[in-house]
Amino acid sequence: MIAAVLATGLWACAPRDRPPVRIVGSSTIFPFAAKVAETYTRRTSVPIVVEQTGSGGGHKLFCSGDASIDATTSSRPQKPAESAICAANGVAPVIELPLGFDGIVLARSVDAVPIRLDTVTLYHALARKLPTSATDCTPVPNPYSRWSQIDPGLPDEPIEIFGPPPTSGTRDAFVETAMETGARRFPCLAAMERDTPSLFRARVHDLREDGAWINSGENDNAMVRTLVDSPAAIGVLGFSFLNQNTDKVGGIAIGGVVPTSATIRSGTYPVVRTLYLYMKDGSAADVRGYGMEFLSDEASGPGGYLEEIGLIPLPDALRTATRQRLSDADKAESRIEGSEP
Secondary structure, eight states: OOEEEOSSEEEEOOOOSSOOEEEEEOTTTHHHHHHHHHHHHHHHOOOEEEEOOOHHHHHHHHTTTOTTOOEEEESSOOOHHHHHHHHHTTOOSEEEEEEEEEEEEEEEETTSOOOOBOHHHHHHHHBSEEESSSSOOOEEEOOOOBHHHHOTTSOSOBOOEEEOOTTOHHHHHHIIIIIHHHHTTSHHHHHHHHHOHHHHHHHHTOBOOSSSEEEOOSOHHHHHHHHHHOTTOEEEEEHHHHHTOTTTEEEOOBTTBOOOHHHHHHTOSSOEEEEEEEEETTOOHHHHHHHHHHHSHHHHSTTOTTGGGTOBOOOHHHHHHHHHHHHHHHHHHHHHHHHOO
């Protein structure tokens, strides 16, 4: 079997006497989704297209009602507003399938000066506006331009972090874990979250646009090249891309915990998210078959071929239960199809 990587996706070649299964979504999940597509096509001759659109872009396409979109991958849960759009366009009910875990890592060139960070420091570095003090949440413009201004023990280097754009699930998960965790260390912001959570989210999720945070697109491989060329810079990317490029970039400890498969699986690494596959309940058999391949022990179980390229497996019980849920949907759809004249 020949697989050709295109500019925005992967075509798993197979006989073309049927429409291909089309999967859109997360750039983080793309290497895993593409590997599953390659394996499933080899076994079944079902053609698969996998496209990198970002998690937000994937949900937009999936929920649009476009009949050519069979499923979307996402590095964050589907938002209520997206679910409402799906329902309005007849893309409902939707099955949410957890696939595994991923750490959101900070990385920099292996040639860079070592740096150790925590979520409070990250909040100081990246928030567009900071509280006046720990007890006074009056916002003031972020005054920090160098790491050493936040903490004299940090390198005297400019704050320069390359990260994904607002459409990315990686960015959503980063601000919801790292930034929110750091913000809660300010008593006034913790009180704001309790009393007016929408205001808290608006404040904490508002990242700088003065060069400290640089939107770098959805391509984590391009991010790795940027970090190699800019040794003082830091990048925000999925663990799998760090895991595949340890000769070029190294992970930065957060709160003293280095990102590894073991620390992500155990939950001791503080910035971890679940990866998902979404499909319509009642999807075609080939789409459900693709999902079953993704959830198989051979693919996403411990020692599976996806763990080899960076996916952190679900607990066995959760993976089995998820597979059973998809199997039940498959049986229900088969009964419906069998009842048709």
